[in-house]
Amino acid sequence: MSRKLVSFDWAMKRLLRSKANFAVLEGFLSELLHTDISILEILDGESNKGVSDEKYNRVDIKVRDAENCIILIEIQYSREMDYLQRILFGTSKTIVEHLAESQAYSQVAKVISVNILYFKFGTEDDYIYHGTTSFRGIHSHSILELNESQKKLYGHRKVADIYPEYYLINVNNFNDTAKDTLDEWIYFLKNEQIEETFRARGLKEARETLDILKMDEAERIAYDRYCDQLRYEASMYESTYITGRSEGEADGKVEGKVEVGAVMAKNGESDEKIMLYTGLSAEQVKALRKRLEL
Numbered sequence: 001m002s003r004k005l006v007s008f009d010w011a012m013k014r015l016l017r018s019k020a021n022f023a024v025l026e027g028f029l030s031e032l033l034h035t036d037i038s039i040l041e042i043l044d045g046e047s048n049k050g051v052s053d054e055k056y057n058r059v060d061i062k063v064r065d066a067e068n069c070i071i072l073i074e075i076q077y078s079r080e081m082d083y084l085q086r087i088l089f090g091t092s093k094t095i096v097e098h099l100a101e102s103q104a105y106s107q108v109a110k111v112i113s114v115n116i117l118y119f120k121f122g123t124e125d126d127y128i129y130h131g132t133t134s135f136r137g138i139h140s141h142s143i144l145e146l147n148e149s150q151k152k153l154y155g156h157r158k159v160a161d162i163y164p165e166y167y168l169i170n171v172n173n174f175n176d177t178a179k180d181t182l183d184e185w186i187y188f189l190k191n192e193q194i195e196e197t198f199r200a201r202g203l204k205e206a207r208e209t210l211d212i213l214k215m216d217e218a219e220r221i222a223y224d225r226y227c228d229q230l231r232y233e234a235s236m237y238e239s240t241y242i243t244g245r246s247e248g249e250a251d252g253k254v255e256g257k258v259e260v261g262a263v264m265a266k267n268g269e270s271d272e273k274i275m276l277y278t279g280l281s282a283e284q285v286k287a288l289r290k291r292l293e294l
Contacts, residue, residue, distance in 0.1 A: 005210040009059040009075040027202010031182045038066040069110040079119045091164040111164040127173035133163035
């Protein structure tokens with residue numbers, strides 16, 4: 001019999017940063033990446049900052065594994081039109097942050113970006129997408145490979161291993177039929193339940209660690225409040241953006257755009273993104289922020 005468990009994003013915020021619970025993340029990453037992942041440490045990320053508690057629609061964690069690879073795991077609930085650019089920026093920023101000024105470029109860290117999405121991103125008909133970088137000859141169509149000296153210097157077997165990798169997991173596209181152990185994890189991410197028959201790595205530990213029944217009253221109240229706020233923020237962000245903006249454009253008024261901007265500002269979005277999504281001017285955004293401070 002399956003038991004109701006806390007959501008994975010709540011676990012990432014409150015539970016999985018403890019070394020005692022690394023087995024949960026290690027299991028998920030091992031199933032996704034098809035290799036044995038051993039986490040050495042949790043690195044500073046956006047969710048370590050105080051403002052992150054106000055950004056309910058996004059949760060992230062950054063870890064370093066035994067192979068010195070940096071893995072970014074992010075859960076995103078609200079639609080972002082420039083999401084691909086943002087995760088590109090995130091991996092690029094991580095590379096720069098973890099390369100000392102005196103180090104050679106050969107020491108650039110391998111970065112893997114794992115993105116768990118609860119919105120339809122584009123025209124996808126799958127629920128897991130994997131992106132890598134490769135170089136193909138224009139005339140020969142052959143894939144560029146590393147020579148033996150480069151393999152020793154870089155510590156990688158393929159060119160693609162040097163560059164960031166991206167995983168996009170669209171949870172809502174999953175049809176609830178677990179055909180393999182990775183699907184068992186996706187089932188949990190979507191339904192917050194783990195069936196007794198599931199055998200994927202890390203799920204046994206997740207079942208014990210994330211059991212709602214094991215929460216004390218204060219933890220359960222905090223979790224319920226978090227879930228309510230998450231639903232509210234996601235609903236406001238999505239519905240206000242769609243209806244408010246279209247109505248505002250149709251009548252030539254800015255009320256709908258201001259509502260969208262207010263929701264985005266409360267979620268910590270930048271002035272540039274608010275202007276891009278709403279069409280508000282820099283002066284209007286500035287006035288909006290002042291109004292929210294009152």
